[in-house]
Amino acid sequence: MRILILFLFIPFAAQCQLLRVSVCNGDSTCNLGVDVPINGFKTSYLNHQVFKLNTGVVNEIKFNSSKDGLYNFLVAGVNFDLIIFPEDTLSLDIKIEEKKYSITTEGSNAVGNNYFIKFDNPKPKNFLSVRSRIDKAIDLESIYQIYIHHVDSLIGTFEVLYQNGSIKKNYLQAVTQYIKDNMGGFLFEYLDARYKRNWQVIQPYYGKYMEYLDTENKSTQQYIYWCIDWYYSSKYYGEVEKEDFDKLLGVYGYLYSLPSEFIDWKLSFTIAFCASRDSNEMDWKKAHEYFSKTYPNSPFKPFLDKFLEPYYNTKNTIDSDIVFIERDEGCKTLKDLVSKQFKGKPVFIDLWATWCGPCRQEFSYSKSLHEFLKKEGVEMLYLSIDDEKLDKTWRKTAQNLGLKGYHYLITKNMYFSIWEQFYADKKVSVPRYFLVDEKGTILNDDMPRPSSMNKLYSRIKALMGKK
Incomplete structure (x- = not known):
């Protein structure tokens, strides 16, 4: 039975994050894929980096990212997320055998990341654990209160870790925001289906959840992304000119009270997504031109430009292979x-x-x-x-x-x-x-x-x- 064991040691400097990886799996090489956040923003495939690792030696990988963020790791088919801060020193011990794997960590905020992995960052299973209760609720206010209590209980696990000194305050704040952010998406996806896109009924609770979420923290990106898409598709679809990006992104006035980086993050991600799907919902080439003129110094611009290169250079003839x-x-x-x-x-x-x-x-x-x-x-x-x-x-x-x-x-x-x-x-x-x-x-x-x-x-x- 083949076992893959990785030891990752991550000391973080002020401006550069160094990843040291040792691999023992009986093979000569192994690949490590990492979705590296840009200025703290999760970028999915926009900044996916692949590193070839040699076994029997220490492999050093440097990330030029000085801010905390959600890093996604992919190795041997196993995918997991970690919240990592520049000042953290984190060691990972990953063992993979067939479909089973275990991940243990040591170092700053390690215990928090262990729980974060078990919570699955948090994925739909955390929503399903409360689904049966909200299905029985007869009114929207009851649904909302049951759900808020559930989210608070998830966060409570990390508050206990902070109180006993297992995690730092910055980690507690970050994981709290991520849980509220992701779980908010599941809630309103559920309400959207249950109330058949009746925006007038649901809308007040978007506002209530936004207050609970704390919109000043830019890590609310995923929840706001969902809000924009839902509102756009239910009320503005077909009515907003595709080139009018300010109007599209300004559906909610609170967007402009957020850090400006949020808006260009949202737009860069949307352009990349539409280009990759050849979507007719946006003329991505015009959108890219708009983005380049409006946000010439955006930290996302180099990554977006590189991502779009193959879509600009498409061949008129199909590869025979x-x-x-x-x-x-x-x-x-x-x-x-x-x-x-x-x-x-x-x-x-x-x-x-x-x-x-x-x-x-x-x-x-x-x-x-x-x-x-x-x-x-x-x-x-x-x-x-x-x-x-x-x-x-x-x-x-x-x-x-x-x-x-x-x-x-x-x-x-x-x-x-x-x-x-x-x-x-x-x-x-x-x-x-x-x-x-x-x-x-x-x-x-x-x-x-x-x-x-x-x-x-x-x-x-x-x-x-x-x-």
Whole structure:
């Protein structure tokens, strides 16, 4: 059984953060992917950096980020977040074995980060734990009070840690804001569905939650992002000129009381998102021109410019190594598609979507994966779960990202077939990876991610009966 052990030592200087990584996993190399925040703002794939690590030696990685923020780490298919401050010295001990992994930390705010990882930053499971109670509530005020009590109880865990000296005050403030921020999004997504987008009924509670949230703290970015999108889609959609960005971002007056960095963060992220999806909701080229003129000194500008380069330099002709398979309603299952299109050939399948950030992170490892699959005689199939209306976006995204291999936009029948067969009653989530043999038999429906590299390659060889 292969075990991956990483020891990360992170001493933070005033202007530079140094990451020291030692790896022991039986392989010669391993990759570490990090989403590095820009000026404290979480940037998702806008500033995703990949580092090649050598085993048996200490690898030093420097981050030129002097502010605290939410760092996302991806190694061997394991994804986790940490709140890190410049003055922190943090050591991580990560052990990965098959689908199980454990992360322990030592150093400043380490205990807080341990809890933060267990809370899953906090993800939907924290919302589901209170869902049954708010479902029974008969009025909106009751729902709101139950939810606020639940959020306060999550924060209470960290307040106890602060009182006993396990975490510093700055960490308590940051994690409090992140919990309020993320949990607020789940609450109003729920209310939006329950009250059928009745903005007049829900709107007063946006304001109440905003007071509870403390809008002066810029780490409320995700919640405000949700508010803008909901309000825009329910009230302003189709009425606001696409070029009128000030009006779009000024739906709420409080935006202008926030640090100016928030507005250019929001706009830069939206431009990157629309460009990557070829979205018709925004002319991203005009938006980029507007951004460059309005925020020439923005800390996000260099990252946005670099991110957009491949979308400006798109080819008029499709790469011959990128093959689009036309949709076939007769292929109702995954086995139908593989049997018809790849007779007698094993296939590695990447289930993805154009809007999926983690999917894009994994594409950083596609070149190495393609070389391995070609050597082993395995075909590569990218299976998109995007809506059929996004056919043009899907094709353009695959081409822009240079995803060599076969591509297929899933039909509704196949979507429900995959959902019933592999996800039971859970929501279909991506990315997910499958290995199918030359007879069309699914050998494994939950393969390691490409970022795990040698772990994935060894699994493919083992399943195909190769050493």
